[in-house]
Amino acid sequence: HVQLVESGGGSVQAGGSLTLSCAASGVTVSTSCVAWFRQAPGNECELVSSISSDGSTYYEDSVKGRFTISQDNAKNTVYLQMNSLKPDDTAMYYCATEATVGCGIIGTFRSWGQGTQVTVS
Numbered sequence: 001h002v003q004l005v006e007s008g009g010g011s012v013q014a015g016g017s018l019t020l021s022c023a024a025s026g027v028t029v030s031t032s033c034v035a036w037f038r039q040a041p042g043n044e045c046e047l048v049s050s051i052s053s054d055g056s057t058y059y060e061d062s063v064k065g066r067f068t069i070s071q072d073n074a075k076n077t078v079y080l081q082m083n084s085l086k087p088d089d090t091a092m093y094y095c096a097t098e099a100t101v102g103c104g105i106i107g108t109f110r111s112w113g114q115g116t117q118v119t120v121s
Contacts, residue, residue: 002026002111004095009116012085020080020116022095027111030073033103036080038091038118045106048093049080052103062088085120092117 008020022034035050049069050058057069068081078095093116096109 002098004097004111004113006093006095006113006116009093009118011119011121014086014120016085016120017081017083018085018118020082020093020095020118022078022080022113024076024078024097027097029071029076029078029097032097033099034071034078034095034097035099035104035109036069036078036093036095037106038089038093040091043091045094047104047106050103051078058104082118085118087120089118090120 003025005023006020008018010018012018031053033050033052036048037045038048039045048060048063049067051069051071059067066084071078094113096112098110099108101108
C-alpha cells in the first residue's frame with residue numbers, strides 16, 4: 001500500500017520561501033517517478049515539477065529558476081524548495097507517484113497525497 005504525506009505548506013509573503021516535503025511509504029522514491037502538482041481554486045490541476053527514476057527533473061516554465069525538486073533516499077522523501085514565491089503560486093500542492101506512463105501526465109499517477117496548502121500574499 002503506497003502512502004504519500006505532504007507537509008511544509010503555509011502562508012508567506014511574496015518573495016518568501018517554503019519547502020514542501022513528500023514522505024513516501026510502500027514505494028521507493030529513488031526508483032520511482034515522483035511529481036508535484038498544484039491546483040488553485042477554479043483552475044485545473046497542473047504539473048509543477050517532477051523527478052524521474054533516473055534523476056532527471058522537469059519544471060513548469062513559471063517556476064523555473066525559483067523551485068527545486070530533490071530527494072533524500074535515506075528518508076524516502078521528495079522535497080520541493082520554493083523560493084521567490086508569488087501570489088500566483090497560491091494553491092493546494094500534491095505529490096504523486098506510481099505513474100503508469102512517463103513522468104508527468106496527471107491522469108497516469110495512481111497514488112496521491114492529501115495535499116498541503118500554500119498561500120502567498
